[in-house]
Amino acid sequence: MCPPDYFRVEYAINPWMRPETCSVDSRRARAEWSRLRDVMEIVAEVELLAPSADLPDMVFTANSGFVLGNSVLLARYRHPERRGEVPHVRRYFSDRGYTIHELPAEVCFEGTGDAILDRGGEWIWAGHGFRSDPDAHDVLARCFQLDVVSLHLIDARFYHLDTCLAPLTGGYLMYYPGAFDAPSLSAIEDRVPSERRIVVDEADAATFACNAVNVGKTIIAHALSAGLRERLLRIGFSVEVIPLDEFVKAGGAAFCMMLRLEDERNRPARVKR
Ligand code: ARG
Numbered sequence: 001m002c003p004p005d006y007f008r009v010e011y012a013i014n015p016w017m018r019p020e021t022c023s024v025d026s027r028r029a030r031a032e033w034s035r036l037r038d039v040m041e042i043v044a045e046v047e048l049l050a051p052s053a054d055l056p057d058m059v060f061t062a063n064s065g066f067v068l069g070n071s072v073l074l075a076r077y078r079h080p081e082r083r084g085e086v087p088h089v090r091r092y093f094s095d096r097g098y099t100i101h102e103l104p105a106e107v108c109f110e111g112t113g114d115a116i117l118d119r120g121g122e123w124i125w126a127g128h129g130f131r132s133d134p135d136a137h138d139v140l141a142r143c144f145q146l147d148v149v150s151l152h153l154i155d156a157r158f159y160h161l162d163t164c165l166a167p168l169t170g171g172y173l174m175y176y177p178g179a180f181d182a183p184s185l186s187a188i189e190d191r192v193p194s195e196r197r198i199v200v201d202e203a204d205a206a207t208f209a210c211n212a213v214n215v216g217k218t219i220i221a222h223a224l225s226a227g228l229r230e231r232l233l234r235i236g237f238s239v240e241v242i243p244l245d246e247f248v249k250a251g252g253a254a255f256c257m258m259l260r261l262e263d264e265r266n267r268p269a270r271v272k273r
Contacts, residue, residue: 044215058085062258074102078131115137116162126161157179174232176201220240222245
């Protein structure tokens, strides 16, 4: 995670960002972020990336790359406003001895925002349409030797895959169908049996329900309707709601605000050195 010291809404690179009309309450942002970190520390070990004064979106570390084992594929941001984050992230991973993969110059890829390891099967769900290029999906498959299921995003409010799809422990998949084109919905249905699909409605999607963090049986989200919460509880998850309103002003919530370095489910994650 990256502390929100310099978090602001200064430019608009997604439909949620309105720099002219919204102002971020920095104290509130700090309190929300700290609460998220405190809850994360119960279920995981949290490492911090030092923030940088000229990079107001750096708090959204999910975008900085895709990590599996001791390898990382670094992001190449679509928008110049975020490109300055990459050298900080490269340094973080090179200092820790990771194998670093980079994309060809013309290919954009926004990390775990658009590439999420399934939590039941051995594949990566990958989004394209707004930020990441489909060519990045081939690079992902090659670097990590995993199947990549390409999904086409069609609603600008859900510009990153992690805003509309959340793989959950046990092979469940929580997603908002309205964010995808028809072939993508078929690809989801081919991989996930109907009893494992948790279809979310537009109202829940628009309050970032799918941008939830899942560790083991715990789900952490900015907001969930009573109905959705009930469905998750019924299949054995525990649910923690942490309001992240200041960050929603920038188009992100819980999942965006961390980059998963290890996965308790399948891979050994970081190889011990
Ligand atoms: N303002 C940031 C952007 O538009 C928000 C990123 C949210 N991150 C995410 N993984 N969805 O790039």
